[in-house]
Amino acid sequence: MMETERPTPEDFLEAVHADGPSGRGNLRVYLGMCPGVGKTYTMLEDARRRHKDGSNLLVGWVDTHGRSETAALTEGLPLLARKKLPYRDTEVEAFDIDAALQSGADILLVDELAHTNAPGSRHPKRWQDIEELLAAGIDVWTTLNIQHVESLRDAVAGITGVRVQETVPDTFLDGAHEIRVIDLMPEQLRERLADGKVYMGDRAAEAAGNFFREGNLRALREMALRFTTRKVDAEKRGYMRRHRIAGPWRAGERFLVAVGPSPYSERLIRIASRLAQAHDASWIALHVDNGELPTEEESLRLAANLSLARALGAETMSIAWPDPVGGILHVARRENITQIVAGKALKESWWRALFSPSVADRLQRESGPIDLHLVHPDGHSNSSHRRSANRLNDFLVALLILVSATLIGFGLEAITGHRPVAFLYLLAVAITGVFTSRLATMTMAVASGLTWNFFFTEPRLTFNMTASEDVALLLAAVLVAAIIGHLTTKLRERELASRLGEERAQALYQFTRVTAAAPSLAKGVTLALKQVDELFRCQASLLVESGEADLTLLGGPALDDKEISVCRWALDHGRQAGRFTDTLPESQILVLPLFANGKPVGVLAIRPTDQQFSSPIARDLLETFATHFSVMLEKEDYQKAQRESALGEKSRQFQRALLDHVSHEIKTPVAVILGSSEQLMHGSENRELLSEIQEAAIRLNRVFNQLVTLSRAEAGLIQPEMVVCDAHDVINDVRSRLTDDKIGVVGDTFSFRTDPSILDTILFNLLQNALQYGQGSVEIQAARRDGYTVFSVSSAGKKIPSQEQSRIFERFQRGSQAPAGGMGLGLAISKEFANLLGGDIRLEYSEMGRNIFVIEIPDIA
């Protein structure tokens, strides 16, 4: 009851989807039963109307098939230029998806949804182009004939005898916002065909006799109408569910279909898809990997089967399990499957029926409450031959063992008589089981029985036996041999499967250990790529996003421009691209996106040597590796964020220090001025207050000047102007403004080039600093020293602790022993100004117990 009344979270998700997901474009499909019903015509008519209403509409691709009425309709509509692609010796025209994405159109018309793109295009199929357009938020109108719908392909083939190669997955059509069926009575269509409005000349007559037979058209029309009805029905039910209207839908059916590399699986998948649709249920396509290594052909077919299932709306899974039935049932229970779709057993050999019951039989026995659908395979199964080539080796091994056993048997018989030789054959069967497949072992069991019979029992060299004990022994031996063979091969298969799992785990462990121990990202990447190279025997490159549109190579061989564009696409869309995928499959590289904190930040580009990653299962391990790369990048990302925030914290601390100092330096004199003047106003006779006010005002002025000077220097507003000066003149100018007789001048004078006002500021600040913080007299000296003019300002005082020495030239830094007053700007300004002159300042401490500030200014030509 609950399930029918309350919408599940999935329903809400669906509702969000249906109400136009944020930013995603809407898809409108003009659906027809066959070519010539007027889909493109109707679409263009609608487009003209919308264009007249002022919609921003663009014709991306329209095929008029030489029909003049249709061609006339495109006139006046904005058309997108077609792209020219080189194809063999000529050029072909193609839909230009990049131009379409950049066109800025709101609605884009792209004819022929089922079209297959020319080789060298970005996507193999047009519907994938449209998917990208929709994802970019562009509304798309397109046309489609019913026979190109994936799930209906077989049905259409059954009616018309024509099996189309170009199909569009049902899941894509499920996402359509609107499906418009373009309906035409079959008679009318045949009339149009006769009038030459569909095909020109001879083709018209040919078509009328084949595809456009009236019976075909009726069936196709029904199919098109039904398909549309189903979509409308689904919308209605979605609406009912969202609005809590109780309806007659079934609750919670879930289908599972087992998928293997056999071509027979394809039919199973289509049937499962139809069953699931009829029940409005979700379904899973499961592949059980039992550890047997598939041939190249098999893995390709398996990949194709799985992607077909995905295209038909299945969730695909793959599980490693030694026994297929066990694997199926394990997943079925875990995923709450209610119905399993399986194939009926194929032709069975007698021994197979005896020792290993068919999958169908076992499912029936072990599936418990789960319903079973057993489907009969249609004619073209050739799975019984598929392994022959692969297993030839096994039979050779078995033959070798048989011959060896027989040779040893001749020797043994001379000592023990012929019966113990039978046990020798048992041993041989067991050994065969260890090295070869089950089929070879079983064959070996029978063959060894026959060989014993032929060579060792009376009458010799015949298959006849005289002694009844021998007959009994033969039967028993063959039976025991078969059982031993069965058990050993089973054991071996298990071991193989677990070894495979072990290898993967080992590889992952190695990878993780090596990368985790790496001291830096670059080192880690190099090691990790080496691991990939060793394990998969193919080259890999790691690229990360840097800046707007750049990819930086972090490790591995460089890629060419074309390959970079594949990487770019994978990164922008957060999906796999390149070889073995749906996007740019002609590229030589396979690109996996890497995510940090949920957003794609880089890609792993692999250059496969052969078909090694063709199946999703083979890509499994690779994807796990990609995840580890992601973790590495994520860690780096995190550390970067941490560094940035530490930097931000430092700058915030600096801002705070600035505010603290400035407000202290300004508010203190202001407080003195306000307090003193207030007391004077209220009748205080104290004259001292006036000098307090003056002192505070001088202090305020100094703070103000320092701040302005520093700001000007920082803003680059102060440009040195060099003139020839006399060293003592400069010093005396500064001294006169300090009115302090504690300053002594040492040494001789000389002439040099400098900016006197800048030098004056430096010396003024240094002298003031020395007077304020030093003890006793202050000395200033000027000297020439190989290409430098050197001033030193010294005063007696305690040595400034070495950890503070480097900081005293920073802004708002005051020595820990500094008395009150001063903003810590004087030395900062001096340093800034010395740098303006191309020189520098440093602090020295002399043996005599004096702090000496040394300014060195180079002579600039």
Place this chain on the structure above:
Amino acid sequence: MTPQPKILVIDDEPQIRRLLRVAVEAVGWKVFEAGDGACGLSEVAFLRPDCIILDLGLPDLSGHDVLARLREWSQIPVLVLSVRDEPEEKIQALEAGADDYVTKPFDTRELLARCRTIMRRRENREEAPTFSQGTLLVDYTAHSVHIGSGEIDLTATEFSVLRLLCLNAGKVLTHSHILRSIWGPKAADQRQYLRVYVAALRKKLGDACQIKTEPGIGYRLMSE
């Protein structure tokens, strides 16, 4: 109050110390000065002043450290004088045991008035069973509040809040201090409780008592 209160100024700015000396001596109090935290603490121990004016930005110890060390052994009223006017600074100082907080630049007469208030509260705090100010009379033992001759009906919680404010008349009480004292440590962040009760008190008491909001910090019962 001693006839001639002793005031200790702990500030590293000689100009501020000189200004305060002039202002304090003008009202007839005695002034002592200290230029840094360590010096200030030893002066407190030696002089036993009646009130301390403390700057937060001292060269050796921060004013907060001086306050914390002082409160380990002395309850002498402390008025913090600082250029920092962020609420967090004030709350930190008040929570650490400062009695009041004045920011520079300041009005010297207001500063002295506040010194007077905190010194008087120390004397009052001892054992007075009632609080009276203007027409308001709060009887702590009888749990009654009168304005003039009329009795005001207060809920138990309202009375607790008023009693706390009266006991600390003139002093800023931080939100969390009031909340902790009345509702317990877990309520320290529930300022909305307090807002409701203070609003009720203001409505019931009218002009008879002024509860002033110190934005971002807390409340203060104004005292004459």
